[in-house]
Amino acid sequence: MPLPHRRGARRRRLREAVLGASPEPGAGLPENAARPLGALSGTILDASPHLLVLNADGAELRLAMSGDTTVWHGGRGGPAALRPGREAIVRPKAGGPGIDRIWVDADRVAGTLLACGRDAWEVDMGPHRGRAHVAIPPHALQQVLVRHPRLEPGYLVDVICVRSPGGPQAVRPGTSQPGYRADxxxxxxxxxxxxxxxxxxxxxxxxxxxxxxxxxxxxxxxxxxxxxxxxxxxxxxxxxxxxxxxxxxxxxxxxxxxxxxxxxxxxxxxxxxxxxxxxxxxxxxxxxxxxxxxxxxxxxxxxxxxxxxxxxxxxxxxxxxxxxxxxxx
Amino acid sequence: MVTFQNTQVLLLALVLLVACLAKLTIRERVADAPDHVHGVPVPAGLARLTALRHSRGLNVGLGVGEGVLGLALLVTSQFSVRLATTLAFAAATWVVGELRVRRPDAGCGCFGGLSAKRVGRRSVARALLFTGAGIASLGAPMAGLDVLRDERTQVGPVLILELALFAALSPELPELLDRRSRARGLGRPETPCERRRSPVAETYATLFDSAAWVEHENAVTSAVPLDVWREGCWRFVVYPASVEGRDQEVVFAVSTAERGRTVRAALVPAPVTTTV
Missing domain, CATH: 2.40.40.10 (RlpA-like domain)
Known part of the structure; x- marks a missing residue:
């Protein structure tokens, strides 16, 4: 199966052949909209206070860090969270070289609650994403309950998690829980x-x-x-x-x-x-x-x-x- | 005066039987009851009460009770039946009044799924008038069927007047007419083509019946399309083709509209494939 972007380019070419040309790539953007930042993701190979080395699809990327680079790992984390083997999402600074923020092992579970225990949930994330077993530590449960008052099977849940060897671990609510049952x-x-x-x-x-x-x-x-x-x-x-x-x-x-x-x-x-x-x-x-x-x-x-x-x-x-x-x- | 009292018996029997029929046959959609009123979450107690009212078992029970009362009004002139009917309508008036204040968005469910719209003054006034009719019927000497059989009682004009008033105070009537016209396909709004679920079989049927297909049919070299996808109002079907010995692809764009579907076609050079 071709990759989505290749398939998209081919379909766009065929669509234009039969219905006419598409607008320029920038057309349709809001006026004065800024361009997206070139975010990156990959597996951490090495990290020092001034340098982050990532493996992004086989390519080694060396990215400069500064004192004001912030690291998220289930909360505000320091450079100690940048351990080899962890997954990182990197956002560069808007105005110049260097990294603005790094998210380490960020995960998310959103779907229909299937089973709800005191410290773990079973969530159905849809036919192609399967099911997830989410651990809910006590300190995260308090935060999650504020925005997810209906912890019953059949209701929707959405939590930001951090990856752990035992599976995703809830950190905070993703959004407020909808008040209706999923169906x-x-x-x-x-x-x-x-x-x-x-x-x-x-x-x-x-x-x-x-x-x-x-x-x-x-x-x-x-x-x-x-x-x-x-x-x-x-x-x-x-x-x-x-x-x-x-x-x-x-x-x-x-x-x-x-x-x-x-x-x-x-x-x-x-x-x-x-x-x-x-x-x-x-x-x-x-x-x-x-x-x-x-x-x-x-x-x-x-x-x-x-x-x-x-x-x-x-x-x-x-x-x-x-x-x-x-x-x- | 006696004629007026007898008319109320017939009116109440008719209303109860209609309500019974509506509760048993027209179900309310669950999503019709919102969990917020004016952006404020409904308190848990009230939400539980609303959920109870939406329970199918309770609705069936109420409907059967109303049906029994309606039939009893028709066949007997027992005072206890009239009293039970009057008390039922008095209770209904109180419930509808409370709903109007506390859960205006939830609908009263008086006539099953037809009463899903917000409770208004008309619904309260209607329940109040039926309670009044119930009080008036307490002293009626005849059962409903006897009133119909007796040629001397001139109930027609009063009954027609009251039924007209009942219709005017019923927000369910437009909903019923709307449902009937939808069921017959009359006035059913057309789903916009970009949102309409269009089966791929319908696309093929439209395509094979089109002039664009007839024009390019001989160039198509395979019965199996290379790609079939959709964007908005168009589904695209791509077939391999051969024109004067050159490999080409023919792209058909088939409209997904409900009516008046159009088909367009274009020939494009086939992509060069390299074998490793």
Whole structure:
């Protein structure tokens, strides 16, 4: 199976042949939007107070650290958390060389609660992500309970975790728990058209198939679309897309925007009808789940869990031959 | 006066039987009951009460009770039946009044799934009028069926007037008409093409029936498409093709609209594949 970005480029070429040219890569971005930061991820090979060495897909990267580089490892951690073998997500400084932030062994579990014990949960993360056994330490449980009051099987949960040899260990809540059962989601009216720009919340998901991209809730399950059969349609009127389709994602909190390919079906995200309150309350609806690299590259903080988003799916126009036509932001 | 009292017996029997039928046949959607009112979470006690009201068992029980009362009003002139009916409507008035104050978004469920919209003054006024009708019926001398059989009683005009008032005070009527028209496919809003679930079999049927397919059919070299995917209102189907001995690909774009689907096609050079 070709990689999503290669498949996306080929599909875009074929689409343009039959329906007309797509806009320039930068078209459709909000005015004055900053470009994404070139975030990186990889396995830590070595670390010193001034240098971080990563193995990123077989390539050795040597990145300079400074005194103001912050490290997250289940909370504020120091350089001691940068142990060889751990996974790191690195965000460079916006204005110059060097590393701004490093997240070490960041993980996330979002899905339907299957079983709930005093110190561990069993969570169904959707058909392609499987199940997760999450350990809940007592200090994390207090924080999680504040935003997840319904710890009963059938309700949705979303927790930021840190990886451990025994599996993910909860650190803090990802977002506030939706008040309905996972299968009681009320979708939009059937006749409601999909808006050109979707507004809601963008979150991130762990262990993506490729480093950069997004999981989108309405991926077509027919043909080679790549979607999950039987996935809910979400609480926002989404247009159907396929693996390889592109979405322009704008982080309203940081002002950064970029085009992101769809790399996975976001059928777990489709069940969440929640908001992000990072910079004002967003409208309800989890519009995209981004890979950690893409999320931090757009200015998000993994421990915050979400940012308020404007997303414009790159869909061909209905009637005319031109592709990707749509209103400006 | 006696005619008016007899009319109330018929009216209440009719209303109870309709309510019974609605509760037993039209289920309420679970998602219709929100967990927040004006952005404020519903207190746990009230939420439990609302959940109890939404329980299928309770609704069936209430519906059966109403049906029994309605039939009893038709066949007997027992005072106890009239009293039970009046007390039931008085209790309903209190419940609807409380719901209007505490859970206006949850709907009263008076007529099953038809009563899912927020409780308003009309619902309270209707319950109040039925309680009044119940009090008036306490002294009625005849059972409902006897009233219908007796040619001397002129219940028609009063009953029609009261039924018109009942219809005017019922927010369920527009919902019922809407459901009926939807069931018959009349006025059903069309799902926008970008959101419509379009089976791939429908795409193939549209494609094989199109002029674009007829034009390129002879160039297609395989019955199995190379790729099938969808973006918004279009599903794309790519077949390998050969034109004048050159390897090509033919791309079809098939609309996913409910009606008036169009098909477009284009030939593109096949990508060069290298064998290692």
């Amino acid at each position: 009681d989601l009320a979708g939009p009216e059937a006749a409601e058209p999909a808006p050109a720009v979707l507004r809601g919340t963008a979150t991130w998901f762990a262990r993506p198939p490729v480093p950069r991209g997004a999981a989108y809730p309405a991926v077509d399950p027919e043909g080679d679309g790549g979607g999950c059969a039987g996935a809910p349609s979400g609480c926002v009127a989404f247009p159907f897309l396929s693996i390889g389709s592109e979405i322009t994602v704008h982080n309203e909190c940081s002002g950064r925007a970029g085009r992101v390919p769809v790399v996975e079906c976001g059928c777990a995200a489709a069940r969440f009808c929640d908001r992000c309150v990072e910079c004002g309350a967003s409208p309800r609806g989890r519009i995209v789940e981004l890979t950690p690299e893409t999320f931090v590259g757009l200015g998000g903080d993994l421990e915050a869990g979400c940012f308020n988003v404007l997303a414009r799916p790159d869909v061909p126009a209905v009637g005319s031959g031109g592709a990707g036509e749509g209103p400006s932001w």
